[in-house]
Amino acid sequence: MTSLRARLRLPLIAAPMFLVSGIDLVSAACANGVIGSFPTVNCRTAGELEAWLGEIATRLARAGDASGEAAAPVCPNLIVHRSNARLQDDLAVLLRHRPELVITSVGSPAPVIAPLHDAGTLVFADVASIRHAERAAEAGADGLVLLTAGAGGQTGWLNPFAFVRAVRAFFAGPVVLAGGISDGVALRAAAVLGCDLAYMGTKFIATRESMADGRYKAMLVDSSADDVLLTSAFTGLPTSMLRPSIVAAGLDPDALPARGAIEIGTDIDVGARENRPKRWRDIWSAGHATSGVSDIPSVADLVARTADEYDRAGAMRGAFV
Template sequence: MPSIDLLSRFRDRLSLPLIAAPMFLVSGVELVAAACRNGVIGSFPTVNCRSPEQLDQWLTDIGNRLKAHADASGKQPAPVCANLIVHRSNARLERDIEVLLRHRPEMVITSVGSPAPVLNALHDAGALVFADVASIRHAERAVAAGADGLVLLTAGAGGQTGWLNPFVFVRAVRAFFDGPLVLAGGISDGYALRAAEALGCDLAYMGTKFIATRESMADARYKAMLVASSADDIFLTTAFTGLQTNMLRPSIAAAGLDPDNLPQRGAIDIGKDIDVGAREDRPKRWKDVWSAGHSVSGVAEVLSVDEMIARTAAEYREASTRV
């Protein structure tokens, strides 16, 4: 355990050691607010908002909803957590940070790059900054930069995924870092969540199952495909992003592509995805070709966030009695 428990500031507001993962075009106001009022950290990528102005509106709306819930129930919600893409390709980064600072977030997750450029400002605002990492080398660099916690992206995570076995990754990082760790990849129920704790993690991501909730922004066809799919339907490819990405094989086929005969690495690019002539309705990654993690085998039906978290909590309690 770390000498200072950084999560103590909001641990008593959590019903589960869980984060509803930030998912592109999926995580929105309804999903985040529902997760937080159920005691699960609700996160979303700031780029899900069309502009910094909409980001401000989202944060205000979520805050108002959670305040109303707290006033009515007497129970404080879990933190809202923004996810910042810190790569230089994010032209909005500075303006999004300005918005976040006005709302004084409790927790922020950085992705696709070093957290160093945003750490000081976010720390000054009182936020814990967690860095999304996919290798031991990147974890070491994030710790050296001053990240408060790490999100370990492991094999089996949906979308742009990691490649390390979670058992190996967690134990290797625990050898040099005693701060908060979040396991991302393969968390499909409360049993897996309890196992992540036993492995040495403080929190875990759950993503794919939150896609298949009524509150997510995902297309209804996407949710239905998750219910109908299993881990055998997850296809690892570099064709869509240039990085290893877990996608739903049925969605690739539905988009008119052969999963076993895709273009070379990164050839299908955002904004001009999939060269099928001048058609404006050509399929695009994320919107028409959908991602999921290995945990899709745990998606049996589309539930409300309330129902899904309640089931996960019951599973977690049962798993805890077996230890």
């Protein structure tokens, strides 16, 4: 981790977001000193994943030549649940490219830890409960991403203060806080709490480089945390969704059916053929950090603002401690 930190402008990961994190967003994040992550399933095939990693590497090499500084790490995100039929193919691509860091999601990291370690890759596992954190640590995960109340997408329910401190009681490795990081002040607070890094997701959705629909970005600017609804209706798991997007899809956010009961498309092409609203494509996710979204900046501008906030919060803390 020491060598990674030396290349970071901020202890921050641009969170891996389905249908949002792409080549432009990841490359811009890494070039500006923030770890850039993306779900490998954002690529339609393992071959496309290979192409993405090659293109990102080319852009970062070009940026490094221009600036004279090494870029922050690129961090693919592997969905390790058995429902991901592409897991082994995507893993094979990553083993060829040997990324410095991989984040695993939706299941135990155990099956992929040994091969990734053999490739020299650190494995961070995202977890939503203390028991899951214990199991991931026992399996040999190098770091833990704590999904807390207020994170976008499929989220956790634990209070971040309680979750971090409980995990720190048994885990000395890198801890990443996911949920509610809307500015540099919150990022500084995460560091004080005992976190090595934090996710920022929602604010990166509303950047020029993200793959999100322009209407999605505008909705984030117009919304607040009060517009984020926690529901299991669309995915079967507690998920943070934007109320206005649910309304726009012709559904009543206050009268949604039970867990996973909504008949809704899951594949982009199928959804288009069936002409039905589709989760992630038409019904959009956001975290509680929505209240911090006020415009649609470039990634460079967002990182610069966050760095200024982080530095000023550190100076203020020093004045009182």
